Every structure is written in C-alpha cells, then in structure tokens.
Amino acid sequence: MTSVIHTEKLVKRFGHVTALDGLDLEVAEGQTHGFLGPNGAGKSTAIRVLLGMLRADGGAARLFGADPWSDAAELHRRLAYVPGDVALWPGLSGGETIDVLGRLRGGIDKRKRDELLERFDLDPRKKGRSYSKGNRQKVALVAAFAADVPLLLLDEPTSGLDPLMAAVFNECVREVAAEGKTVLLSSHVMSEVEALCEKVSIIRKGVVVESGTLTEMRHFTRSQIHATLKNPVRGLGDHEGVHDLKADGLDVRFQVDAGALDDVLTQLAVSGVAALTCEPPSLEELFLRYYGDELASRGLDNGNGD
Numbered sequence: 001m002t003s004v005i006h007t008e009k010l011v012k013r014f015g016h017v018t019a020l021d022g023l024d025l026e027v028a029e030g031q032t033h034g035f036l037g038p039n040g041a042g043k044s045t046a047i048r049v050l051l052g053m054l055r056a057d058g059g060a061a062r063l064f065g066a067d068p069w070s071d072a073a074e075l076h077r078r079l080a081y082v083p084g085d086v087a088l089w090p091g092l093s094g095g096e097t098i099d100v101l102g103r104l105r106g107g108i109d110k111r112k113r114d115e116l117l118e119r120f121d122l123d124p125r126k127k128g129r130s131y132s133k134g135n136r137q138k139v140a141l142v143a144a145f146a147a148d149v150p151l152l153l154l155d156e157p158t159s160g161l162d163p164l165m166a167a168v169f170n171e172c173v174r175e176v177a178a179e180g181k182t183v184l185l186s187s188h189v190m191s192e193v194e195a196l197c198e199k200v201s202i203i204r205k206g207v208v209v210e211s212g213t214l215t216e217m218r219h220f221t222r223s224q225i226h227a228t229l230k231n232p233v234r235g236l237g238d239h240e241g242v243h244d245l246k247a248d249g250l251d252v253r254f255q256v257d258a259g260a261l262d263d264v265l266t267q268l269a270v271s272g273v274a275a276l277t278c279e280p281p282s283l284e285e286l287f288l289r290y291y292g293d294e295l296a297s298r299g300l301d302n303g304n305g306d
Helices: 043-050 072-078 094-104 110-119 133-146 163-178 190-196 214-220 258-271 283-289 292-297
Strands: 003-014 017-028 032-036 058-063 079-082 151-155 182-186 199-204 207-212 222-229 242-248 251-257 273-279
Touching: 003 043, 003 182, 017 032, 017 043, 017 058, 017 182, 017 199, 017 207, 032 043, 032 190, 032 283, 043 058, 043 151, 043 182, 072 079, 079 133, 094 110, 094 133, 110 133, 110 163, 133 151, 133 163, 163 182, 163 190, 182 190, 190 283, 199 283, 207 214, 214 283, 222 258, 251 258, 258 273
Parallel strands: 032 182, 032 199, 079 151, 151 182
Antiparallel strands: 003 017, 003 058, 199 207, 222 251, 222 273, 242 251
16 A cells, blocks of 8 residues: 555654654555554654654655655645644634635635534634634634645644534544545544544654554453353463453453453353353553553553553
8 A cells, every 4th residue: 555654763852852763654545543642652743743843863754755854845735734732823713714724735625614614613703812722623623624635634633622523523534534535643532543543553752662453453452351151160260361350150250361262252151151241452451551561650550450
C-alpha cells in the first residue's frame, strides 16, 4: 500500500530533552490510524514535524513522499489540521475563518460546509473572540471536514466537545474514511480510537513501542472470562495462563493469557458450561500494558494484575 505518512528514526530535541527518539511511523493511504500516548510522549511533537512547524534533528519524515519542512506550503494544500486547542482570529467570524482556511487548502465544499455547521450546531456569525473552547474546536472541525484534501491530521480534536458533538465527530471521521481519505487521529479517548481506527500506534518516550491492528495487538494481553458451570472445575487456578481467579460456587471469573485460551476453554467444557462470556482485551488494556510500570510507580494498578 502507498504510504501517506512515513517517518524513520525521527529525532527531535529541545535542549537536553529528547521528545522524539527514533520514531518510526507508517500510515497507509486511506487508513484511519490511531496515535496513542500520554502527555509528553511525543505525539504533538511528531505531528508538528509532519506539518513543517518544527524541523527534525535527525532521521526522516515524509508526507506524500515530500519533505514537510522544505515543502510545507505545497503540502498544506493537501491536508487539514485540527489541534487540541484551537486559536482563531479574534476579529473574524467563524464562517469567515472557515472560508479563509478553505482557500488556504485549495477550496472548500460550500454545501458540505453548511451541512457541517448545522450538524455541529455552530453559529458562524459570531466573532472568534466570543467563542468558547468547544465552539473554537467546532470551527476547526467544520473547516477540516469540508476541505477537499486527502489527509487529516487530528491532534486531540474532540477536546472541549460534549458527548453529542463527539458523536457527530465520529460520524464525520467515518464518512471521510469511506471517501478514501487518510486520517491520523491522536486522542486520549480510548473508545474513540477503538471505534474509528483500523490501525493503532502506541508511542512512549518518543518511540513507537507497538503498532498494528487491534486484532494483531490483542495477543499481547489477557481476555476476561466469566463462566457459569454445571459442575465444579478442578485445577483451573493451577494453570499458569490463568490470573486473578474468583469463584463463587459454580460461577467463575478470571483473566487468561491469549496463548492459554484454547486449553482453558477446553478445561471449562469438561465441567459443562451453562453460560460463558469472553471479552477480548480493550484498547485501554493494550495501552496500559506499556505504561504499567509508570502506574506502579504512582501506587496505581493497571487492571491486568501487573
């Protein structure tokens, strides 16, 4: 597949602080790609390098095969960017701002703009200085989704939106994905990324520590099992793949490693199963796998018994 975003061993330093320490990121054309990591992990720095707002100190970064630093003006006609805290021109109305951004990006679909204004419940007549944080986000989102561009870089785009508007955002991402556009979505909202993204990259201390589809990544952690049995099960707690076993008569709950799932389900079947629920690991559990040591250092439990 053709790569729209490609970084290789990307490095960015701020004095003695290394924000990106050999970042490898690949986003294919037409893909909705989740970019996960806590504050300070390097997500926004990576996006700013891709936008040509920061110059890398090492490695390579490419958008559509071009250098985002030297070809920034041309590349910005092919992308839309929404940061987590939007700043607007205070004297322009929301509608004027949307039109200006549209012209910078090579044009805007006016019919789509008007439809998005209604969907996001945004009054375009108000001046930028009068908008709340949530409404500033809406201005940037309307401008981005109405733009005729093949790439959207979204860095915490739903910050300040209420749940209803966040749902509208999710609908819009699905629509642009269906049109074949490429989306890089940086978000702290795990359910949002899990619902929207085909592939996820987890970044820690400026390095991508895991990247893949949710299906590919789920073998790295444990599934949750809840079973109601017909007869008592023996030796389940002795299985090295079973963790945090809780039994209440014939009702059992536990976690099981992916590699042990077949054996454990066979063991349960021998006892007879009246009811069974098996929940694969969530994206949040996959994410916390890489930050369990930080949680432990703060006296917190990552929920996986680690």
